[in-house]
Amino acid sequence: xxxxxxxxxxxxxxxxxxxxxxxxxxxxDTTYYLFWYKQPPSGELVFLIRRNSxxxxxxxxxxxxxxxxxxxxxxxxxxxxxxxxxxxxxFCALVGSGGYNKLIFGAGTxxxxxx
Amino acid sequence: DTAVxxxxxxxxxxxxxxxxxxxxQNLGHDTMYWYKQDSKKFLKIMFSYNNKELxxxxxxxxxxxxxxxxxxxxxxxxxxxxxxxxxxxFCASSQVSGxxxxxxxxxxxxxxxxx
Numbered sequence: 020x021x022x023x024x025x026x027x028x029x030x031x032x033x034x035x036x037x038x039x040x041x042x043x044x045x046x047x048d049t050t051y052y053l054f055w056y057k058q059p060p061s062g063e064l065v066f067l068i069r070r071n072s073x074x075x076x077x078x079x080x081x082x083x084x085x086x087x088x089x090x091x092x093x094x095x096x097x098x099x100x101x102x103x104x105x106x107x108x109x110f111c112a113l114v115g116s117g118g119y120n121k122l123i124f125g126a127g128t129x130x131x132x133x134x
Numbered sequence: 135d136t137a138v139x140x141x142x143x144x145x146x147x148x149x150x151x152x153x154x155x156x157x158x159q160n161l162g163h164d165t166m167y168w169y170k171q172d173s174k175k176f177l178k179i180m181f182s183y184n185n186k187e188l189x190x191x192x193x194x195x196x197x198x199x200x201x202x203x204x205x206x207x208x209x210x211x212x213x214x215x216x217x218x219x220x221x222x223x224f225c226a227s228s229q230v231s232g233x234x235x236x237x238x239x240x241x242x243x244x245x246x247x248x249x
Contacts, residue, residue: 054237058175064224064240108175119189120165120230122238124177 021046023113025125032101033133040096040128042111048072050116053087053094058127059107067109070094101132137161138241140225146247147215155210155244157225165189165230166208167238168200171222183208184230212246220248 022045032038044053055067068078070087078085082099098105111125138159147153159166167190168180182190183202197213212219225241 056240062222062245063242064226066237066239069237110177119182119184120228120236120238121179121182121190122167122169122177122226127175127177129175 021048021113021115021123023111023123023125025109025111025128027128028126029129029131031131031133034102035100036132037097037099038101038130038132040098040109040111040130042094042096042125044092044094044111044113046113046115048115048117052114054112054114054122055085055094055096056110056112057107058110064110067096098130101130103132103134106130106132138225138227138239140223140241140244142244143242144245144247146249148249149215149217151215152211152213153215153246154212155223155225155246157208157210157241159206159225159227159239159241161227161229161239163227163229163236163239164205165228166202166205167226167228168208168210169224169226169240171224171243173221177224181208181210215246215248217248220246222246 024043051072053070057065084097086095108127108129110127112122141156165184167182171177181200186202199211202208222243224243226238228238229236
């Protein structure tokens with residue numbers, strides 16, 4: 020069975036703090052893909068990053084960075100110097116190789132950044 | 135030039151009615167999806183169509199019927215609406231060619247409220 024766990028239901032930080040959102044996944048597939056999506060208060064789902072199971076390089080995009088560790092089945096997301104506009108629900112998701120491209124979502128982490 | 139669009143954005147209706155949600159994508163993708171987001175923000179796939187062919191049909195009541203007239207459109211028809219159908223419904227699309235897994239891009243969502 021495939022599963023994504025986001026243990027942090029809600030995180031509250033003050034602006035300019037760094038924050039890490041945890042994501043742990045389960046799959047028996049050797050080839051799989053991991054994603055992060057952002058859902059701001061306006062409700063849309065915004066794609067942030069896609070990573071395949073053979074690429075364990077960490078990625079940095081501006082204030083965002085992702086740490087993929089196959090050894091611990093984790094794909095964590097860090098926001099550096101958080102801003103109020105980062106307030107949103109963040110979803111980690113998984114697609115396995117035999118899943119017809121079916122996204123398996125975690126429950127989401129609600130991040131509140133206060134001024 | 136919206137990539138994935140849905141209409142309507144809001145839908146309020148009475149129990150027992152029949153309603154449809156329309157989705158269109160102009161990304162040239164070959165696969166489209168419907169996801170349901172419940173009141174706790176949990177996202178789950180309902181259906182997926184590849185080149186107008188149904189390839190994912192999760193455990194969804196028969197009252198839900200997707201229809202794909204062409205690659206760029208995937209509509210969702212719901213019969214005999216029930217209170218539990220109240221949710222946000224997201225359409226998404228991606229390119230799935232040669233077994234590769236591409237990123238799914240989501241529409242803005244349709245908030246369905248059944249009274």
